[in-house]
Structures are given as C-alpha cells and as structure tokens.
Amino acid sequence: MTESTTDHSASKTKSVTETDGWTADKDLDLGILLELGSIGAGNAATSLSEIFQEPILIEVPKIHTLPPHLVPKFYQKHDTPITAVYMQLRGEADCDMLLVLEAEEAKKIAAMMTMSPSPEDIDPEMEASTIEELGSIMICSFLSAIADFVGIKLVPMPSHLVIDSFDEIIDNFLLTQDLASDVALIFEGCFRRSSSETKGALVMFPSVELQKLLIEKSRQWLKQDYSALIKANQYTFCRSE
Amino acid sequence: MQIPPFQPLSPINKSVVNFTKMAQNSVNSPTATKKHLAPQFSQSKVVQNHAAPPIEEVRVNMAEMKVEDRPVALVTNVGSCVAVCIHDSINKCGGLAHIMLPSSTVTRNKSFPLKYADTAVPALTGALRKLGKSSVALSAKMVGGANMFPNMRSITLNVGEKNVEAVRQALVAEGVRLLAEDVGGNCGRRVSFNVVDGSVHVRNGRREVKII
Numbered sequence: 001m002t003e004s005t006t007d008h009s010a011s012k013t014k015s016v017t018e019t020d021g022w023t024a025d026k027d028l029d030l031g032i033l034l035e036l037g038s039i040g041a042g043n044a045a046t047s048l049s050e051i052f053q054e055p056i057l058i059e060v061p062k063i064h065t066l067p068p069h070l071v072p073k074f075y076q077k078h079d080t081p082i083t084a085v086y087m088q089l090r091g092e093a094d095c096d097m098l099l100v101l102e103a104e105e106a107k108k109i110a111a112m113m114t115m116s117p118s119p120e121d122i123d124p125e126m127e128a129s130t131i132e133e134l135g136s137i138m139i140c141s142f143l144s145a146i147a148d149f150v151g152i153k154l155v156p157m158p159s160h161l162v163i164d165s166f167d168e169i170i171d172n173f174l175l176t177q178d179l180a181s182d183v184a185l186i187f188e189g190c191f192r193r194s195s196s197e198t199k200g201a202l203v204m205f206p207s208v209e210l211q212k213l214l215i216e217k218s219r220q221w222l223k224q225d226y227s228a229l230i231k232a233n234q235y236t237f238c239r240s241e
Numbered sequence: 242m243q244i245p246p247f248q249p250l251s252p253i254n255k256s257v258v259n260f261t262k263m264a265q266n267s268v269n270s271p272t273a274t275k276k277h278l279a280p281q282f283s284q285s286k287v288v289q290n291h292a293a294p295p296i297e298e299v300r301v302n303m304a305e306m307k308v309e310d311r312p313v314a315l316v317t318n319v320g321s322c323v324a325v326c327i328h329d330s331i332n333k334c335g336g337l338a339h340i341m342l343p344s345s346t347v348t349r350n351k352s353f354p355l356k357y358a359d360t361a362v363p364a365l366t367g368a369l370r371k372l373g374k375s376s377v378a379l380s381a382k383m384v385g386g387a388n389m390f391p392n393m394r395s396i397t398l399n400v401g402e403k404n405v406e407a408v409r410q411a412l413v414a415e416g417v418r419l420l421a422e423d424v425g426g427n428c429g430r431r432v433s434f435n436v437v438d439g440s441v442h443v444r445n446g447r448r449e450v451k452i453i
Contacts, residue, residue: 067353068303069302069303069304069341070302073303078318079318086390160390162389163446164428164429164446165318165431167318167319167320168318168320168389168428168446169320169389169429170320171303171319171320171321171322171341171429172320172321172389174303175321175342175400178342178356179400
C-alpha cells in the first residue's frame, strides 16, 4: 500500500511508503541514508580538492523522496545543458550514480585538468575523457567511503559520459525508479569550486534493496557501537571509583 | 554563472536575418543582376514561411498532458519517454502528452493514468475531441523513445522502444493517423509543438533542429 504527499515548495518532501513491511518514512532511516551520503560526498569533495589543488565548497547534502515523475518539475532545470557521468552499481544491490556538471563548467574543469590555456582550446574528445575520469574518481571515492563505513561491497560498472539537457538525462533514471517503486529516493550533494559560481552535484538513486541493506547494516553498526560505548563508560566509572 | 536556456527557434530566425540581409545587399549593390537575385529571393521566401514570431511556450512536464486552442507551442524534453503530439487541423488546436511507460497493466498504482501509453493516448484524443467539439480526423506525431545508454541495454530495460511500440498501438486503437515520427537513437530531444499549424520542432543532443 502506498500513500504519498508532496510539497514542491519545500526542499525535502514528506512521504510515506510501505513495501513488504519495510517502512521508509521513519526519520531515522532517512537520517541514516543522509548521513551515509554526507560521508561519501565529503570524501568525493576531498578527492576533487586534491585534483584541483583548490578549496571545494560543499553544501549540506539533501535527500528527496517524491514520486519520480515530479522530479524534473522539482529541479526546474529543464533545458540546462548538462555533462553527466553515469555509473551503475552491480553486486549486492543496484544503484544509479550521476555526477552532474553544467556543460560550461565541465569545459573549464577539463581545461584545468589537461592544463589547456583556455576552455575553447580543448579537444572535445579529450574533454569527454577527462570528465569521465573525474566522474570515476569522485563516484568511486563516494562509494568506497560508504562501503568502508557500512562494511559491504559496492562495485561500480565502467562509467558512461552523456551530454544533453537535464530533463533528457534524468528521465532514464526516473523510469527505472518508477518501475521499482512509487516514490523515488534521491540523494544530492552539491559542491562548488572556490573560484567558480557554478554548482556541480553528485546524485544517487539507490534501489529499494540498497536502501534496506544500508539501513540494516547501519543499524547493526549503531547497536554495536552503542553497547561498546556503554561498556567503556562503565569501565571508566569503575576505575574512577 | 547561470546559462540561459536554449531557444529552439533561434537558428531559424538567425538564418532568416542573414538571408534578408543578403537580399538587401545584393539589391543595393550596383553589380547585382537578376541572375544573382533569383536564388536568394527564393531562399528567403521558403524560410520566411517558418519565420513566424516566437510564440508563447507552455511546458508539459513528465506524465502530464496539455491541450490548447490558443496560439502557443507545447514544449517538453524527452529521453526514453515519448512525446505524442496530436493535432486537430480543422479547429486549429492540439495536445501533447509526455508518456513515461508502455503499459498500465504492470503497475499496482493506477492513480497516474497519464504516465502510461495505453491510458494517456485515449485521454489525449478524448480531451481534444471535447475541445474541438467535433469528431474530425486527428493526426499525430511522435518523438522520443531514445536509448540514452546503449552500452547498458539490459539495465535500462529498453523502455524507449517499448514506449514507441505501445504508442503506435494505442494510436491505431484510437483511429488516429501517425503522420511523422522521430524516435530511437541515443540522444534526448526537445520537442516544441505548434498547436496552430501542427508543426513539431525537434532539437536533438547535437543542437540540430528538425521540423517534422
């Protein structure tokens, strides 16, 4: 049974989904997923900062839960030309990952990485290859942070570069989400170079299986750590006595 | 830095300006002859037919349908989804539906009929017939159904092709003639459907504009 309520004005939409007894409406579950995403996004931003040798500013990551067909309306970036790197997870659970950059910003980044004098001078093939490489680095560092934290294997497939308008790129992922569930869960971590005004974003569309897996593992981890913390406190308490 | 949105009609408008200038220059220049003028005039005439002033654009979002009898262009962006444009040439009205999936039979949630080809096409034709207040023959044009990630066919389940096939069947069932289509491939498309003359401007990922 599924019920959903959406509010377009709010950045975070409230929803209630029940699938096979698993409930995604609990704030704790969303909080866990948001925290995992934040860890990954922080790691990815660090790797980007190391590549550029300049500070990278990251926004507080967001998690959106809303019906898939409302996502383009929510972002309002219909015709914006986008360069995106797409990677798909294979293994214990499926997940789509996207690194989204505005096309002009992607050109500038590629020029910086190839030490090209200006963005206009860079060869299109070289630009595509560079951005694909950057996407691989960022998405893999994002995944490896989450995988280390939760203790599962997250193995991505080879990356794929696509240059198109925002709506045209995102609709493929929304179809996949729509086939699996009535509510899409989107994690979004925005970042910006300190010398640029254009934002880029890491977007993750975790499948229902991956959401369950991440939450279960994190809950186990929380329980273990919590008991260990109590023990440590008792130990300190005993010693002080 | 904010990048301004692309305007689909701009290349055509630019070319009109260039042709007009060329024609004026050749008329003003003393060396101009009838032989030089002839092809330039004919070119400008052809292009001027499409050089209508830019009209108001109305956006159609995913899993939405809009029907208009005002002089507007219905605009949407499609990747694997399909945009179905149905035109009523007698009453000068038209409608566009942005279809996501081929069949409503596979879903448990029936609350969004405009998502599916088999339910959205009858809804669109029904709305147009109601708007036109007559049972004139409708004609359709279809755009989309791309496979954006051809190397990953198994992952995307090839929904694009299934969408196209489902729309074809739904149009046949509704008795609507399919006049033209721009489907398949591996890039997204921006669709701009002029409801007055029924023309559809399709801009692909390489920013080329095609009129169907």
